[in-house]
Amino acid sequence: MKKTKSLFILVLVLITSLALTACNSKKDAEDVVVDSGENKNTEEPSTITITHELGEVVIDKNPKKVIVFDYATLDSLDKLGVEIIGLPKSNIPTFLDKFNDEKYADVGTLFEPNFEKIFELEPDVIFVSARQSEVYDELAKIAPTIFLNIDGANYMDSFTHNVKLLGEIFEKEETVEKELAAINESIKNLNKAVTEDEKNALIVMANDGAISVYGEGSRFGIIHGEFGFVPIDKDIKVNNHGDKVTFEYILEKDPEYIFVIDRAATTGGSTSAEQVFDNDIIKQTTAYKNDKIVYLSSQIWYVASGGLTGTMTMIEDIQSGL
DSSP states (O other): OHHHHHHHHHHHHHHHHHHHHHHHHHHHHHHHHHHHHHHHHTOOOOEEEEEETTEEEEEESSOSSEEEOOHHHHHHHHHTTOOOSEEOOTTOOGGGGGGGSTTSEEOBOSSSBOHHHHHHHOOSEEEEOGGGGGGHHHHHHHSOEEEOOOOGGGHHHHHHHHHHHHHHHTTOHHHHHHHHHHHHHHHHHHHHHHHTTTOEEEEEEEETTEEEEEOTTSTTGGGTTTSOOEESOTTOOOOTTOEEOOHHHHHHHOOSEEEEEEHHHHHOOSSOHHHHTOSTTGGGSHHHHTTOEEEOOHHHHHHOTTSHHHHHHHHHHHHHHO
């Protein structure tokens, strides 16, 4: 009887030990689940490293406080539904008029940023282009600064790179792909209509009475490149301000199409492009006689080429003149 009682006690002790072990294991498992949840809640926001012509930056995706010095980038961000906090307001294109609202800070001009104001705004990211390249280093001291430029000789390559990068930064990749598909299809159709008849053209900028021309590889090179117009003069030098010419030069070359950008309409001037081209020499040209002098949307071509809406407008400008 004594042995039986001892055996019973031993079994009872073993059962109790096993029960305590099971409870502790369950508690440990619960602790692991809780820790896992806490770790998820404390994950660092995802970042993106961007290498561009002027440097390299690391920023958080979906930055909230955005300053833009490039109207093409502003155009694309607006199309993608991304809000900004500041921009230069001195030459905002008409189609971006809403950014004149007081809720958007004025951060200087395209060439002269208001560094003190920008510092006060504490931006998460600043977008710039060629006009701000000389002040890039100073802006980069305030916040991560991204340089996005458009290469006239390879417009669509640089444009596509820029908008895809914006899509990645703000997680709008699907929207970007849809917009690019529509633009590429429009260019394909335009190019076909232009190249079938080997149409030739001359690109002219009117600047308050003065005129200059642009050719292949220039800032307006998309007309000859992607759109397919044969340059009437293949010897025009690539120059940001174009080659100054006379009306006699235009008559001598006598292109089928003359595409005109009115700089004065954007920067201010007393003489419009239409007034400049209303003369007896131009009236002798083939383009004038066939109503093929096409006045482009100058604000976009001069200060906002390279954005999603602007690029489609550029295509429509040319289509309307065919």
